[in-house]
Amino acid sequence: MVAPGAHGLRRAGPGEDFWQYRPATHGDTARSIDWRRSARSDSQFVRDREAQTAQTVALWVSGGQGMAYAGAPHRPNKGARAQLLALALAMVLLRGGERVGLLGQPARSGRMQAERLAEGLIRAAPAKGDEDAPSPEALRPNQHLVIISDFLTDPSWLEALLTRAAALDVRGVLMQVLDPNEENFPYSGAVLFRSLSGAVRHDSRDAAGLREAYQARLAGRRDWLRAQAEGAGWRFGHHTTDHAPALALSWLYQVLEG
Incomplete structure (x- = not known):
């Protein structure tokens, strides 16, 4: 269950949650x-509440042509699932009073x-092609x-983005969305692999023979993404389109809440 709420600032101020007791002062x-707490002492105490504020969340969903891939007619393509996750997350955050916007556009509440x-x-x-990346300037x-x-394309852009993010005290989440075929590589025999843009092609006579190397490379990419994220104080997660989107949504929200 995803339950939105305000975010404490770890100091006294306007809010609903108890923060601390302090001795009453002039004013x-x-x-x-x-009075209940004060009755247990010779002094009078004030019950402070914790100051709370809305956070500002920017969303970026890749528009690379590879995001249009779906490995089976009954599954959504990666782009559609990514958009669903972004919008569902935004709605939960907005319901909790947060400000949300697409990266590079104004973040608003309501x-x-x-x-x-x-x-x-x-x-x-x-x-226009397979490559797509958010602008650090945004x-x-x-x-x-x-x-x-x-x-799945060259992720070297991430280092510059995270460097600028650190300078601006921007925290975030990387969510990798893949089709099950991209996870499991269920191919065998003669297969022509090509990107949806047509820019990359590979003709294999024995696709099954590529499975181990492919999966090792995918695992290596994930390890690199996780290391980049954790090094910047971010989080990394992954989701496949045959799994319930609610699982990824819950994880994303919990990460932002933490």
């Missing part, structure tokens, strides 16, 4: 005294923002960033 009104985000995701122009100080991609 505290009778209404602010916690019900109407969900409609703007849905329209923005649907109307986003796909990349980052804003102290925001959270959620990046959803298959991360």
Whole structure:
């Protein structure tokens, strides 16, 4: 279950959650005294609440042409699943009073923002080729960033992005979305592999013979992504399109809450 809520600032201020007791001082009104706590002592105490604020979350979903891949007619393509996760996460965050926007666009709160985000995701122009990456220049100080991609193309752009993110105190999440065929590599015999853009092609006479090397390379890519994320104080997760999106949504929300 995903339960949205406000975020504590670990200091006294306006909010609903208890923060700490402190001795009453000059200027505290009778209404602010916690008489039950004060009755256990010779002094009077005030019950402070924790200051709370909304966080600002930016979303970026890859539009690389490879995101249009689906390995079976009954499964959504990666791009559709990524958009679903982004929009569902946005709706949960907005319901909790957060400010949310697509990276490079204003982050707002409120019900109407969900409609703007849905329209923005649907109307986003796909990349001209397989490569796609968010611009480090679009980052804003102290925001959270959620990046959803298959991360199957050259990921070297991530280092520059995370360097700038650290300078701006931006924390975030990397979510890799793959089709089960890309996870398990169930191919055998003669297979022609090509990217959806047609830029990359590989003609194999024995696809099964590539499985072990492919899976080792995929594991290596994930290890690299996880190391990059953790080194910057970010988190890395992955999701396949044959799994329930609610599982990935819950994980994303919990990471942002933490």
